[in-house]
Amino acid sequence: MKRILSVTIFLLAAVSLIQLQSCSKSDPAPAAVAIFPDVKSYFDAAYVAPQSFQDNGMTNAIVDGTSALVIKDLVGDNHLIWSNDRVVPSPMWPNPPVYHVDGSIGYILVPNVDKSRWVSKLFAKKAQPFDLYVALRDLEAVSFEGYFAVTLGMRNRGDHVEISLTDGANTVSPQMNPPLLEFNKISIVRIRFDGANSKLFINNVQVQPNTVDVGTGGINQIGYGTVSHVAQHDFFGMWVKFGTISDTDHATIYKTLSDFYKPGTFPDKPLATNIKATWNTTSKAWEAKYTYQGTNPEDKTKTEYRWGYHDRSQDLNTANLLTTSQASASSLIRASFNTIWTQPGLNKVDVFCSVKVYDNKGNSWDHFVRSPPTPDNVP
Numbered sequence: 001m002k003r004i005l006s007v008t009i010f011l012l013a014a015v016s017l018i019q020l021q022s023c024s025k026s027d028p029a030p031a032a033v034a035i036f037p038d039v040k041s042y043f044d045a046a047y048v049a050p051q052s053f054q055d056n057g058m059t060n061a062i063v064d065g066t067s068a069l070v071i072k073d074l075v076g077d078n079h080l081i082w083s084n085d086r087v088v089p090s091p092m093w094p095n096p097p098v099y100h101v102d103g104s105i106g107y108i109l110v111p112n113v114d115k116s117r118w119v120s121k122l123f124a125k126k127a128q129p130f131d132l133y134v135a136l137r138d139l140e141a142v143s144f145e146g147y148f149a150v151t152l153g154m155r156n157r158g159d160h161v162e163i164s165l166t167d168g169a170n171t172v173s174p175q176m177n178p179p180l181l182e183f184n185k186i187s188i189v190r191i192r193f194d195g196a197n198s199k200l201f202i203n204n205v206q207v208q209p210n211t212v213d214v215g216t217g218g219i220n221q222i223g224y225g226t227v228s229h230v231a232q233h234d235f236f237g238m239w240v241k242f243g244t245i246s247d248t249d250h251a252t253i254y255k256t257l258s259d260f261y262k263p264g265t266f267p268d269k270p271l272a273t274n275i276k277a278t279w280n281t282t283s284k285a286w287e288a289k290y291t292y293q294g295t296n297p298e299d300k301t302k303t304e305y306r307w308g309y310h311d312r313s314q315d316l317n318t319a320n321l322l323t324t325s326q327a328s329a330s331s332l333i334r335a336s337f338n339t340i341w342t343q344p345g346l347n348k349v350d351v352f353c354s355v356k357v358y359d360n361k362g363n364s365w366d367h368f369v370r371s372p373p374t375p376d377n378v379p
Contacts, residue, residue, distance in 0.1 A: 034106030117225025150223025272293030
């Protein structure tokens with residue numbers, strides 16, 4: 001009987017495999033469906049990138065390469081809705097930001113652009129303490145901005161990290177040293193908002209000083225993103241507790257999250273790091289410089305470049321991407337764009353470049369990584 005049952009199971013599996021292979025030959029393979037760790041039972045609100053939607057009615061589920069208009073609250077109805085009220089004038093920053101799948105992990109690329117934020121409905125004000133967890137991957141771009149700073153937040157200020165609690169128009173930002181997020185690597189951030197006893201943890205290590213004071217305010221809305229510029233990063237998930245997580249529960253939560261979002265890791269795909277736009281005095285051009293990071297050797301014949309600029313007399317959100325046909329090489333000759341850089345040497349217009357690299361097997365990370373802006377301060 002056991003033998004018959006085993007044979008039956010084998011045959012069913014074989015038939016299923018044949019059917020799957022048959023379908024795969026004729027139909028295009030769908031984008032991988034990302035999974036995620038389930039820790040929502042410990043929280044009052046929970047959000048993960050794969051549970052996002054392309055529409056306000058939450059009928060069009062997110063798929064690889066589409067924009068996340070709504071991030072669903074897995075616990076209640078405090079869904080996060082994209083609220084950017086400015087039109088981003090560049091295809092470099094889709095509006096809303098785009099969802100990506102890498103293996104089994106789904107994330108939203110949050111670009112460095114003004115008012116990148118999702119917010120929930122208003123609710124009755126909640127008092128401290130709050131416990132907040134966020135899984136993210138910091139990316140090279142414009143630094144010294146907010147990572148996430150709508151209601152409960154954290155900012156990078158270059159030589160220190162701040163945590164902030166927004167109550168109406170008031171924001172308290174104590175200084176915390178030093179910054180511990182590493183470019184292009186996953187981090188799990190935990191912030192315990194508890195008045196003068198508030199604490200910040202990155203990858204389960206408490207950031208010094210041990211406690212800071214965020215005041216006595218509460219919140220009546222949950223948000224993700226900033227009301228100004230956000231530091232470019234990948235968003236994986238956010239979990240909020242109106243209260244305090246016990247040490248025992250924290251141990252379970254952190255292990256569950258870190259087993260999936262592995263701190264200090266990044267995709268095993270080639271990546272351009274340390275990107276800079278440097279001025280060549282001989283060719284009178286900016287040149288893209290970067291460090292290649294990958295397991296396999298680089299195929300430099302496939303490297304892609306994008307160039308952009310920002311007029312300092314305009315809002316920073318007006319950074320423009322030059323069209324690919326005009327600026328897709330490793331260098332950008334300034335004289336070819338004399339209508340943009342009309343006052344060279346006067347710091348009037350910044351330039352930046354974005355780079356996407358490939359290895360000799362055709363692999364690449366799924367998005368361009370951008371350099372910081374370079375002032376046009378040469379004659």
